[in-house]
Amino acid sequence: xxxxxxxxAAIQAFSENGFKGTxxxxxxxxxxxxxxxxxxxxxxxxxxxxxAADRIFKEFNSSLxxxxxxxxxxxxxxxxxxxxxxxxRCAHSQPAMHKIILRESSYPSDRLDWLVATHLKxxxxxxxxxxxVLQELGIAPAGSPALLYNMIRVSAGGLLALGLEIKxxxxxxxxxxRELDELADMIIRVFLPGDSAPS
Amino acid sequence: xxxxxxxxAAIQAFSENGFKGTxxxxxxxxxxxxxxxxxxxxxxxxxxxxxAADRIFKEFNSSLxxxxxxxxxxxxxxxxxxxxxxxxRCAHSQPAMHKIILRESSYPSDRLDWLVATHLKxxxxxxxxxxxVLQELGIAPAGSPALLYNMIRVSAGGLLALGLEIKxxxxxxxxxxRELDELADMIIRVFLPGDSAPS
DNA sequence: GTCTATAATTAGATAGAC
DNA sequence: GTCTATCTAATTATAGAC
Numbered sequence: 001x002x003x004x005x006x007x008x009a010a011i012q013a014f015s016e017n018g019f020k021g022t023x024x025x026x027x028x029x030x031x032x033x034x035x036x037x038x039x040x041x042x043x044x045x046x047x048x049x050x051x052a053a054d055r056i057f058k059e060f061n062s063s064l065x066x067x068x069x070x071x072x073x074x075x076x077x078x079x080x081x082x083x084x085x086x087x088x089r090c091a092h093s094q095p096a097m098h099k100i101i102l103r104e105s106s107y108p109s110d111r112l113d114w115l116v117a118t119h120l121k122x123x124x125x126x127x128x129x130x131x132x133v134l135q136e137l138g139i140a141p142a143g144s145p146a147l148l149y150n151m152i153r154v155s156a157g158g159l160l161a162l163g164l165e166i167k168x169x170x171x172x173x174x175x176x177x178r179e180l181d182e183l184a185d186m187i188i189r190v191f192l193p194g195d196s197a198p199s
Numbered sequence: 200x201x202x203x204x205x206x207x208a209a210i211q212a213f214s215e216n217g218f219k220g221t222x223x224x225x226x227x228x229x230x231x232x233x234x235x236x237x238x239x240x241x242x243x244x245x246x247x248x249x250x251a252a253d254r255i256f257k258e259f260n261s262s263l264x265x266x267x268x269x270x271x272x273x274x275x276x277x278x279x280x281x282x283x284x285x286x287x288r289c290a291h292s293q294p295a296m297h298k299i300i301l302r303e304s305s306y307p308s309d310r311l312d313w314l315v316a317t318h319l320k321x322x323x324x325x326x327x328x329x330x331x332v333l334q335e336l337g338i339a340p341a342g343s344p345a346l347l348y349n350m351i352r353v354s355a356g357g358l359l360a361l362g363l364e365i366k367x368x369x370x371x372x373x374x375x376x377r378e379l380d381e382l383a384d385m386i387i388r389v390f391l392p393g394d395s396a397p398s
Numbered sequence: 399g400t401c402t403a404t405a406a407t408t409a410g411a412t413a414g415a416c
Numbered sequence: 417g418t419c420t421a422t423c424t425a426a427t428t429a430t431a432g433a434c
Contacts, residue, residue, distance in 0.1 A: 002399080016306040021220030023427060034401065039429065041399090102301045105364040107215040116367035124368040141392075143385045146369035147358075151385065154357045155350040162353070165304040168315035169323040170345035186342045186350065190389055193340075201417080222409060233419065238411060240417090 005031040010052035015096035018103040057119040077196035098157035139194040209251035214295035217302035256318040276395035290356040297356035338393040
């Protein structure tokens, strides 16, 4: 239980202030436990970060994959639409994941290399293959599928990670389910403009 | 000169590790000056951050506005295309600006409130008004112009701030001018799909 | 597995000479 | 405007009792 409380607190803290900006004492305080327990359960700050990142990425990826596996057989465009709506929902319920990506990508580090190899690249390759099919069917716009993937990803996860700023500049509250649906609609309208091949 | 060296170092450091994750001693070291000079020139860490943010935002916004003011009279779609290419170019040459936005938006703070009120909201309002016109002309996709603005902004600036991660997952090097042009082309293709009204 | 106490380092900020 | 020296607080990590 202490481990879980520490991980929850660590995910929250690291997503807000990044690795260097977060103190392990602050994490222990958030979790309501004494700070030497971090050493006992996770050895040091670096391994605590890895355990926290592992947890949030596995949670995100598995809820994404689980939701997609439950989608009945439908045409490619409908399936892509469901994927985008699911991705937006997952990104909203676990905002820490994209925040951690954004925080760790600003300068080279072993943590970033590990993140890319362990969690980012597998999902990237999975989705890019699907995107290529959508492009061939004329559903997704032409051009580099890798760039397209990243544009979709930041339009969903990146935008949600910027929630506070967007609330401030535009008044739009992305915590509101209606705004969230509108975002997903917009992403679909923009990135999947083509009709499903009527064959 | 010391002030400028400190500001340059501060912009770099704060964009990489955020406010809490950056030490003023580290900034002084990067700038090659002794750390008490920060107190002398900027009073404290918070005011140094504000001065650094001010400088990077003013540089970005003024180079954007300057470039746009030099565009000859053209139709709305061509003008929007130039704007996007210019924005991508500015975001690439000053990656610190979007990194600072991303770093400060992850939790509420006085710094974020100040950033929104001072630098983010003015540009937002300027561009959203233009976007509405483009939507009425059928050039930009329908839907909330505020969401559309943010999707374009993160697809340009956000993606460039994620350069290291994208290099790692996909091999695409956004430092390469050709890739940068491809990104701008893609943003135009996706977000400005309509034809210019032939009148 | 959890506690108290503490070592070693680094942080932001200041004092006062030059 | 810049330097050396220093204060105070916070940080990561460990030692050892319970």
